[in-house]
Amino acid sequence: MRRLRLQLCVFRLKGRRSGKGSLAKETKNTLRDSVYSALKAMIVTGQIPPGSRVTENDIAAKLTVSRTPVREAFNRLERDGLVTGRPRQGYVVTEFDINMFREAFEIRELLDGHATELAATAATAQDKARLRAMLAECERLAAIPERTNREKFQELEVGIDLHRVIAEISGNVMLHNMLCGILDKCQHYVWTELLWLDEWKIARDEHAEIVDAICAGDAARAGTLARAHVRGSRDNVLRLLQAKSDYRNFLAKAS
Amino acid sequence: MRRLRLQLCVFRLKGRRSGKGSLAKETKNTLRDSVYSALKAMIVTGQIPPGSRVTENDIAAKLTVSRTPVREAFNRLERDGLVTGRPRQGYVVTEFDINMFREAFEIRELLDGHATELAATAATAQDKARLRAMLAECERLAAIPERTNREKFQELEVGIDLHRVIAEISGNVMLHNMLCGILDKCQHYVWTELLWLDEWKIARDEHAEIVDAICAGDAARAGTLARAHVRGSRDNVLRLLQAKSDYRNFLAKAS
DNA sequence: GCATGCTATTTTGTATACAATTTTGAGTGT
DNA sequence: ACACTCAAAATTGTATACAAAATAGCATGC
Structure with missing residues (x-):
């Protein structure tokens, strides 16, 4: 099973801060929102390719935050249909269908x-x-x-x-x-x-x-x-x- | 500001388990899903009236679970537009507009x-x-x-x-x-x-x-x-x- | 050599502890 | 009586610890 390897941002999306390293207070909202935006940008632009498995720990470590905001971001992404997750099997970037x-x-x-x-x-x-x-x-x-x-x-x-x-x-x-x-x-x-x-x-x-x-x-x-x-x-x-x-x-x- | 007082379920929705007390393993999914279903049912049926403030602690206590699954349920409900929440001010059942x-x-x-x-x-x-x-x-x-x-x-x-x-x-x-x-x-x-x-x-x-x-x-x-x-x-x-x-x-x- | 079963690791689900911020309320001064 | 200030309480945001489940790897048996 392919495992995610977060790549450096090739380019920045206008407006959104695609976070690598610690996402600072740039967006002074909550961490959950920042993680959500960062992850969404990475998925939408294909930096995290469809089908790759994404673990909370990896993202949390990459972004130097705890798992909690990452989990909440995943919830929202799942609701958006950008990732699909089954109960205890983690999340996968929704594959092309x-x-x-x-x-x-x-x-x-x-x-x-x-x-x-x-x-x-x-x-x-x-x-x-x-x-x-x-x-x-x-x-x-x-x-x-x-x-x-x-x-x-x-x-x-x-x-x-x-x-x-x-x-x-x-x-x-x-x-x-x-x-x-x-x-x-x-x-x-x-x-x-x-x-x-x-x-x-x-x-x-x-x-x-x-x-x-x-x-x-x-x-x-x-x-x-x-x-x-x-x-x-x-x-x-x-x-x-x-x-x-x-x-x-x-x-x-x-x- | 009106504070929520959870009332007992007047009647049960078919299919959905409207939880009062500890929501047991009836739905054997995750707690998050159970809390989500229970809260959604309570909101949709107006048992929690629009405009009422809902605190994580109250819900967690009523359902005898920790705040974590409640938070995740709130996230999904917010995405559904059934509750609206501002960063550090809690959630309110979306008012009629x-x-x-x-x-x-x-x-x-x-x-x-x-x-x-x-x-x-x-x-x-x-x-x-x-x-x-x-x-x-x-x-x-x-x-x-x-x-x-x-x-x-x-x-x-x-x-x-x-x-x-x-x-x-x-x-x-x-x-x-x-x-x-x-x-x-x-x-x-x-x-x-x-x-x-x-x-x-x-x-x-x-x-x-x-x-x-x-x-x-x-x-x-x-x-x-x-x-x-x-x-x-x-x-x-x-x-x-x-x-x-x-x-x-x-x-x-x-x- | 291959399948099977067990254990060990990984990973999610849940609970709790702590931090930060907002709200509330009492108390004081005018 | 009213307004303002400051502190305490309540509540969310975040981190961490623990439990349960699934995956992976290894060893064993055929």
Whole structure:
């Protein structure tokens, strides 16, 4: 059974402090929250790969805290679906499950579509500026020549954050929270499974169209575009997964 | 600030062991799970009223366990949105918030509608029998003459469970989980805020129509009915809340 | 050489002890 | 009578100790 070996953070996530060593008082919340954020960041970015077993002691030692806050963080992560734990067998980073991926996108089509409709009605001038700025940031990151995984990941993150922000603008807090939960999982999977493929590409044009519709206040069009975008993303991801699976089968047959 | 006084269970929830005294090995899972179930049942049924402050020590003492499993249960409950806790100020059973109620029903319209569509396609003969049995149970409970709150609550619970089962039949596990989370909250509110009103009535006929459509395999009709039913429930609840609010205002003005 | 059973280690589950912070309340001064 | 201060109590946050269970490794027997 693969055992976790915590690697140093390759890069920092904006906003979140991905803790290595003692997580100081940077985030002056409770330790539990800090551990939660740190672990979540490590999982979502694939630094702790899916399927790896994670023990409380290791994490506690790495982060130089006691097991208690680590346990509580694990509880929350389990609730998020990022780790799965059975009674006395510890926790495992949730493995990729193509069926769950399908389910997630099926729900996203509903929720994202609705959130985008609401956002088109509710967006203030400030909100619109914020969305446009995110698009610009995406463009900037995409235009960097010979970019590394770091830039690729940043582009992915901004692209997904765009949907989080749209959900926030919708004004329905519960909707926002639910979508964020789903997006965390998707991000985790996309990053760990797909980003290494050269063919990966964020649908920048689709994002731009959606933002345009929101800025124009055209709720119906924004919703339609968003739903189509989710379907497109799903198909794109499933296609890549298929290619990856084929490749693996090819390797297996060759050996 | 109101302090919690745990009351004895007035009646037991089917399936769940609502723990009073030491929660024995009935559920042979971990203590954390037992505490979680017990607390959740107490909150959902309003035995611990919204707004009451809940301290770890009280619960731990009542259930004769240490604070550790209680803390972990609180963490999960907070994640469910049934209690809200601020860093060093303990936990409070989430208070009723009419806006959150609106948000929940807005999302339910999407998710319940979709789940019902899926269920109409996916339901097996066994599933259909199960749904019909639940309807029959509802009828039976409704027909009891001079029924007490106990029967009223049971009818409510079966009526809500119907939606949980439909979501389960849909086959989309994530959808099922999300809907269950929302329904828990709604049940909690309906029970604590509205059930005392005589006008409260479950829409038995609407439920029957939905089940009929599912059994007929008519996905489109089932979905349409489900969405209309959710809207109807929302309007019904909001109307009752308005009446309650008016009543309170009347009392306040009179004094 | 392989399977089986036992022990030893690891790891989680629970309890308790301690620290830090917030709340409460009494007491004092105006 | 009211407000303010400070101390004591209560409560959560964290650490550690102990118990129970599961895993892993080794030895033994076939």
